[in-house]
Amino acid sequence: MSKSLPALIIFFLISSLGSSQIKNDLTFESSIGEAFEKYSVLRSNDPNEYVLGIVYFDATAGMSFRYLGNLNAQDDDTLQFEGIPNGMMIMRIESNWNKSHILSDDDVAVLKLEEDFVTSLSGLLKNYNPEKKDLKYKYDLGFAFNHSGDGNAALPYLMEVHAEDPLYERLPFEIAFAYNASGQYDKALKFIDSSDVIVTEDILLLKELNFAYANSDQIDKSIKLYDELKSKDFEKELKAEIAFNIAGHYFRSLNRDEFLKWKKETNTYNNTQLDGILDQLEAQLKIEIEKSTTGEN
Structure with a gap:
């Protein structure tokens, strides 16, 4: 079977299918x-x-x-x-x-x-496919699309829920996640800014805020957010992800010195997964910089 379908077989139905x-x-x-x-x-x-x-x-x-x-x-x-x-x-x-x-x-x-x-x-x-879809159904469907990798498909369902109940469960995070996942960083920032959620009390929403900053060339705000959170009692994982996102910004802009600075900062949290990715990015960054200096595509 396809590797893209980690799956649980739920049930069987008898059938006599032919071939065409x-x-x-x-x-x-x-x-x-x-x-x-x-x-x-x-x-x-x-x-x-x-x-x-x-x-x-x-x-x-x-x-x-x-x-x-x-x-x-x-x-x-x-x-x-x-x-x-x-x-x-x-x-x-x-x-x-x-x-x-x-x-x-x-x-x-x-x-x-x-x-x-x-x-x-x-x-x-x-x-x-029930005829009457309640808020829970719409939220769960949006959630499922989000975590299957399709933020664009998730947004219509999540926004329907938002129109009726803006603070439904983890809705603000899911909407921000969907915007970021689909590359709509400005919309993610606008949504978070207009949300009734106290962002500094919501770790998941803070991650999305930083991700949007780092990917929309508002890197100064991303660094400021990191500096504000570094000394606070937040999970190390959150701080590592924020530092990682900043390093990612400098990777995309081919700024090796700043990339290495934020790679080192991320390494202080001993996050094996992120550290491994950064090692790969460092090697790739060297190649990309060489291409840019020689004029290769």
Whole structure:
């Protein structure tokens, strides 16, 4: 199975799926939000085999993938669909969704997916897509998109919740996280500034504030925030992440001296994961600086 689906098999349903063929013209460009509630194809560890299924949201299990079978590459540039002989699997999507291919309506028709009760998308949605979606459902769906790597898909659901209850659970953090994850740093800063949350009392929101500063060229504010928090009773992990984000800014701007300064500062917190990343960035920074001085692309 695809490495992108760390998963828990939930249940099986009996089915007698046949096989059909479609053209092998797969393009893996769709995010999890774009693939949501559609027939989607994922790469597997075998370059000649692809995984076919449906991405959907289960209010109990979270973001899920209904695995329907495989598409196997043939010599005539087609893909043959082989359904699971004895049933179907449902798996939990935890994180790190890789780009997928969305089947066209024509391919769905050729594979006769809507004609089988197990493979039918419309049948699935009747069971897992309630007509009345309450705040918890919308929040949980936004959360699931966020932590599957698609902040853009998360935002519409989170903002719907925000319109009704601005302080719902961890909503301010999730919205700021979604903006940052989708590269909308100015919007993240604007949202945090307008939030009713006392930012200095919210560690997770502080992380997002610093991340937005460091990635929107407001590095002075990021450094000031770090200086303010360094002597306070916050977790070492928070301080390490803030220092790491500042180092990341100087990596992107090819400022080796400042990068090394903030790499050293991050190292003081003995965060093995961040220290390892910084070692890799230091090596890459040397290469990037050499390219910039020689005019290489």
